Amino acid sequence: MTPITEVEGRRLSLSNLDKVLHPATGTTKGELLHYYATVAAVILPHLHDRAVSFLRYPDGPDGQLFFTKNPPPGTPAWVNTTPVPRSDAPGARQVVIQDLPSLMWAANLVVEFHTHQWPVESPAVADRLVLDLDPGPPATVVECCRVALHLRERLAADGLTAYAKTSGSKGLHLLVPLVPAPSEQVSAYARRLAVEAEAALPRLVVHRMAKALRPGKVFVDHSQNAAAKTTAAPYTLRARRLPAVSAPVTWEEVESCTSPDTLTLLMDDMPPRLSDYGDLLAPMFDPAVAGAVP
Missing domain, CATH: 3.30.70.3300 (Alpha-Beta Plaits)
Structure with missing residues (x-):
């Protein structure tokens, strides 16, 4: 059964908490989620108002890695997205991580967070x-x-x-x-x-x-x-x-x-x-x- 937790009024499904993501240290997905919750106060300002791209590694660094700019399938309606000018995909949108629930939702996908050097209100x-x-x-x-x-x-x-x-x-x-x-x-x-x-x-x-x-x-x-x-x-x-x-x-x-x-x-x-x-x-x-x- 997938655990359901509530973060600032948002219900989140957190999956595979015991899965080992870093075999060298035995680090589990649950520990990864705990890390992001612990550093939320400092990482959120660096993500705020910036379109986010994700490098996903759901089975750890030795598994499949895939880079995604588009909002992943199943992105909750309460997660902010923004239009982003992209020559390869006119009308594209990307996720914007503005709060703790969004951060924990994204962290549950097991991602690296990557951002542009510009905020969403002034592309390029x-x-x-x-x-x-x-x-x-x-x-x-x-x-x-x-x-x-x-x-x-x-x-x-x-x-x-x-x-x-x-x-x-x-x-x-x-x-x-x-x-x-x-x-x-x-x-x-x-x-x-x-x-x-x-x-x-x-x-x-x-x-x-x-x-x-x-x-x-x-x-x-x-x-x-x-x-x-x-x-x-x-x-x-x-x-x-x-x-x-x-x-x-x-x-x-x-x-x-x-x-x-x-x-x-x-x-x-x-x-x-x-x-x-x-x-x-x-x-x-x-x-x-x-x-x-x-």
Whole structure:
């Protein structure tokens, strides 16, 4: 029998709570749902008013993975959706996670949460810039941290403030709050930053995606600033062997990183981190911190 629970007045069917999703740690679906309930206060602001895409992994990271933008079949009528301009699907709509019931409904599908860099009220007008630092083996997040520190200084020279989070996989994401600007303009600036970083650190950085160029280097992926692209949201769990989180980190942690293990943050790490730091990405919502794209 599927358990029925009530969340803020909404009735939810929560299924397969004992299913093991991460065999390496024995993490169950029930524990995943508990995680999202625990971090709701910090993840919801990062999802609010943004169309969500889901990477679903209902049988864990070793099972079938499928990426969906459309509202999944059976989406309750009380879950918000919004029209999203998409060249591949005119008239398309996507889910918007605005409250705890919607978050728990989506988490029950076993998903990663991915969002655009723009809010639904202003499609293709970005209020943040993202740089995805992706290491090509044998490079690791340690090399990503070196690149992140370089990019932080480069952004500061343009009056922009960068914040870091783990990707939840092998790399690091840099987020920059912006005075809203067209996604095309933000994309062009992000590409320029990546090209400049490669010129400044040619043995460490590559700005092109070609796999042949990437061994031992950090790919500065600027492409996620395109209006159609999405990035893993802060605090989302990832479909990985371990229940890893795309977790905000301090610049002190970036500066002192000497081993990939130090920036592998799992869901059980998050409650004590939130107790110590709160939401390290809270300044993303402060208009006074946002900078203009040069």
